[in-house]
Amino acid sequence: MRVDLTDSLSSLLPKEAFGFSVPSSLPAALRTDVETIIAPGSVEEVAMLLQWASERGVGVVPIGTGGHTYPRCPSDPFIVLTTSRLNEIQHYEPADLTMTAGAGVLIRDLATEMAIHGQWLPFDPPDVRNRTLGGLVATGLSGPLWAGYGQLRNHVLGATIVCGDGQTLRLGGKVVKNVAGFDILKPMVGSRGELAIITSATVRIFPLPVVDRLLVLEAADISELVPTARAIATAPIMPASVSLRATSNRSRLLVRLHGAQVSVDSDQKSLEKHTSVSFEVRDSPEDQSLMLEERGGGMNTELAVRVWALPSRIDALLDVLKQVPGASLNADVYGGSVRAYLPEQISDIESSLTGLQKDIEELGGTMRALQIPAEVNASAYFTKPLADEGELASGLKRAFDPQSILWGIG
């Protein structure tokens, strides 16, 4: 960043906002060196910073911890803004089952606090505990547990956001039902910082299930597990989540049942009768977390894609992805989506991705590159939104970030 801009920023914000170390994965994700990270300590400081940036045409890349940043190519000059110092739980009323916290609070810290009251936030995208609340809301990721609890977007009750021009907006509220006006909070969830920076959020939380049972079925090949997975997805009993995981040497079907002991026992029996299989039961939390965390095990690879199709086409999606030797696959059976972590040494990344995308789209599906080596153009490998949707989204972008300084969707 230019010296005059650095000087100007130093006079704007207190010294605590500077000196944050650059997350190791960030330069690769942003395809450029990152010298400085700014950490505003309040919504007012975020607002000042964005107004400053907007007036000078300086781009802003919002991050949480920076550990889950997807590829973006911001053009100079830009700054990276972390929400790390917006890390206070502002309001928690266990009896209301709602919590308001700063965007920079880590999910694992929220989980610790909520567990004291027998509550939790039932979302499980990969590595969720190391994500921030703001990051979770900004990415809109729910994980396979959405099947049992609904998607995150339906449980974000309110948020304070700062728009691209520094305007602060308080959206939604702290109550679980609220239709007071147009729901402009909804497009903020999952907007990845494209419209505004989320500085705090209020979320609906849930009682921890008395029993959290993981049923496991193993097979040599993931294809052998698909019929059982699909049978569960259309069974009268609806588990909290159903996912499939395959690595080069092992494939597993993971089914989570939540509830009281008697109902979980009954659900397991019903599912075993319905599918004519006998599951291995994992009730120990350590055992479970090991197995569930594995879902994010491929995250450190530099090459990953996510694909979607109708849930009934999950077999076809997996057939396509299996063609990539060494691919590690995580499928959300109810959601009809698969994350594929691909070996970086595949011979020709660009043609492989092009081929994958073509095959997926021929199935009526869509594909998005999640992680991609710096030398490859990330934006080339995702199925574009429909033209009308893109135009409406652009209209919202102009309304909330008029100078287009926020580098949200790359």
Place this chain on the structure above:
Amino acid sequence: MTRPLPSTVVSDLAEIVGHEHVITDPERLLVYESDGLTAYRRPPRAVVLPSSTEEISAVVELLHSNGIEVIPRGAGTGLSGGALTTPEGVIVGTARMNRILKIDVENRLAIAQPGVINARLTEATNPYGLYYAPDPSSQSTCTLGGNVAENSGGPHCLKYGVTARYVTGLTVVLAGGRIVQLGGVGRDPYSTLDLVGLFVGSEGCFGIATEIEIRLLPITEGVRTLLGIFESVESAGRAVTKIMASGLMPAAVEIVDGPTIEAVEASVFAAGYPLEAGAALVIEFDGTEAGLDLDADRAEKCCLEEGAIEVQRATDPEHRVKLWRARKKAFGAMGRIAPDLLVQDATVPRTKLPEVLAGIDDIGNRYGLKIANVFHAGDGNLHPNILFDRQNQNELELVELASKEIMQLCVDAGGTITGEHGVGVDKREYMTLVHGPAELEAMAAAKRVFDPASLFNPGKVLPDVEGEGTTKSEKILAMGE
């Protein structure tokens, strides 16, 4: 006097939808002069009833190109005046768009036209072991399109969530008749912004949903319904807080207060509730049969600990219907005790229910107005119903003052001005209680993205700056007389 549409526009509309589906006869237009909130009345210039996305598109294109405002309307059961026409508006009704286009059992999805009655979708999907979860009280008459416009709730939304959770994709007709697809299962939801989520609850101000992709759920194995009788609504409110804080996840938790019980028991809907009761609490659990008795036992214990006089449990489906009757028929029964009823709608944090209910009681006493509460207690969604006579000008003004105080009370308790009925025309002036100028401008900006010339349902949701100073009772009288 409503200005008639130019005859060329009428004939062009008839060309699109057929003569019999363009209504201009003033007597027939009277049916469309209000929605479920009858305090606001104004006949439209015409009503058009298209039967397909293409017809809606052509109708909207024609009307918008003539600068004529379009007022979308489903079954007209809304309770915030959302389907009230503007003086220059034409109502586009979805009554003929009543087909379920697809039931995809494998993916648990349905695609329906907006005029499909809410309950009909559940009836049609029941044979496949599926149902549609959101169940507004008007579900036997309200339409899915109306539910999308209002983001409707219902008793069982406590566990299952409101309409937005179940709408996965939309075909919409926007300004000028443009047909646009939004979202849809099987597509990358992160490829763009959540436009479906933004459209749901936009109260007909962004466009008209013409095809709705809906997520269905498997029918639950069992259900348990309890009825707790309490001496006061406050103790019933405390029982609700206790149940919800105990880790239980009921499907529905509803309160019917003493004045409502009185009205119901005096009506044809009498359910046998004790007349001396201060409140009744309907609690329902659903899910796997095996765990339900345990849940019901725990909820019963919570009620008794908070002073319930008795707790009944439904023994068969007929008994369940009976326990629900007072809740379901409350609005109808109130017609017996007052000529007019203002159904209010606000949400507060659940833990604030006892103090807010006491505050509402106090407001009623101060204004000398009878207020009956029947509401979704589990999610803090209050429906204080003010009973009045609109012919009595003095009382009408008191209703307005009391309403505003109730809204302020709920907002001060950390709540909001509407939980499920929408803002419509009725609550525009209360929007400033919960939103600042910047938030209201942001909402207006979002509307402009979809409807730049404000030709879809103008004058709804967002307050008019120039409208300040006109009281609601003046507006009601001006339009109603």
